[in-house]
Amino acid sequence: EADIYQTPRYLVIGTGKKITLECSQTMGHDKMYWYQQDPGMELHLIHYSYGVNSTEKGDLSSESTVSRIRTEHFPLTLESARPSHTSQYLCASSDVGSQFFGPGTRLTVL
Amino acid sequence: ILNVEQSPQSLHVQEGDSTNFTCSFPSSNFYALHWYRWETAKSPEALFVMTLNGDEKKKGRISATLNTKEGYSYLYIKGSQPEDSATYLCAPRLFRAGTYKYIFGTGTRLKVLA
Numbered sequence: 001e002a003d004i005y006q007t008p009r010y011l012v013i014g015t016g017k018k019i020t021l022e023c024s025q026t027m028g029h030d031k032m033y034w035y036q037q038d039p040g041m042e043l044h045l046i047h048y049s050y051g052v053n054s055t056e057k058g059d060l061s062s063e064s065t066v067s068r069i070r071t072e073h074f075p076l077t078l079e080s081a082r083p084s085h086t087s088q089y090l091c092a093s094s095d096v097g098s099q100f101f102g103p104g105t106r107l108t109v110l
Numbered sequence: 111i112l113n114v115e116q117s118p119q120s121l122h123v124q125e126g127d128s129t130n131f132t133c134s135f136p137s138s139n140f141y142a143l144h145w146y147r148w149e150t151a152k153s154p155e156a157l158f159v160m161t162l163n164g165d166e167k168k169k170g171r172i173s174a175t176l177n178t179k180e181g182y183s184y185l186y187i188k189g190s191q192p193e194d195s196a197t198y199l200c201a202p203r204l205f206r207a208g209t210y211k212y213i214f215g216t217g218t219r220l221k222v223l224a
Contacts, residue, residue, distance in 0.1 A: 004153075035214075042114070043199070043214040059211070090154075098144050098156035099212065 003027055006091050006102035013081055014110050021076045021105045023091030032074040033099065035090040036060060043090065049074055081109040116200055116215035123190050124223050130186045131218040133200030137181035141210050145174055145185055146199040148217065154199060157185075190222040 003026040013019055025032065030051045035043040035058075045058030049068040063085070064078050074093075078085055088106050092099040115134045123129050135143070142161045146154040158167040163178040171188045187194055197217040203210050 033212075040216065042216050043201075045211060056209075059206075098146075098159050100156070101146075101153040103151075103153050 004091065004093055004100050004102040006089075006105050008105060009103060010106050010108075012108045012110065015080075015082055017081050019078050019081055019107070021089055021091075021107070023074045023076070023102055024072050025074075025093040025100070025102075026072060027093060027095075027100065028071065029093035029095050029100075030071065031094045032068065033092045033094075034058070034064075034066060034074070034076050035092065036062065037088045037090060047076065081107075083109045085109050114200065114202060114213050114215035116198075116218050118218060119216065120219040120221070122221045122223060125191060127190050127222075128186065128188045129190055129220070130184050131198055131220075133183045133185070133202075133215055135181045135183075135200070135202040135213070135215075136204060137178060139205035140178050140181070141203040141205060143176050143178075143183050144201045144203065144212065145183070146201065148197040148199055149195075157198075185218075187220075190220070192222045192224050195220055195222045 005024050007022045032049045034047040036046050037043045044060035046060050046062040047066040049055045055066050064076050066076050086109050090104045091102040117132050144159050145157040148154040158174045160176040165176040167174050174185045176183045197219045199217045201212040201214045
């Protein structure tokens with residue numbers, strides 16, 4: 001069973017609030033990823049990291065930011081949430097093979 | 111093909127039926143092909159990873175094949191069971207913008223009726 005965790009699982013928040021979505025893995029993987037998925041759509045890569053102090057933007061433009069200060073931790077921050085940020089956010093990690101996914105955070109911005 | 115296409119989008123089958131899905135992807139800059147199963151309220155779970163043209167993988171009643179020259183992969187489920195109900199995602203890993211990236215399809219949603 002994959003050891004990758006995301007909190008919170010569900011978040012309903014008002015416009016303009018700052019939020020941080022947490023992602024942690026205990027597998028020692030160097031590579032970590034954030035995906036965004038809207039209902040019925042593909043998983044879109046918004047951020048990735050290949051190690052500590054390394055972060056890159058993904059294919060889908062996102063107003064969120066990420067940090068990678070520790071190998072096991074890859075939080076995603078939205079400075080000012082808007083209704084357009086309503087979506088599901090999935091975190092994943094990998095070594096050389098398949099990715100392991102967390103359970104996701106379903107974010108609703110009112 | 112510029113993106114990843116999966117068909118059908120959704121499928122309802124009776125328990126015991128066998129079924130198959132298709133994943134089409136760009137054949138250039140190909141590195142590997144991943145299949146995932148995503149059950150409702152759970153995390154996507156890796157099923158297979160294949161790299162070579164002609165690869166076949168099998169896990170219980172589920173198997174997959176890969177054609178890298180023409181850019182497609184098939185996933186087969188033999189004797190479907192209700193617990194097979196899930197969304198099946200394929201994700202080729204392609205070289206784009208200087209790095210290898212997983213590009214996900216929209217998935218095939220399978221519902222197996224008891």
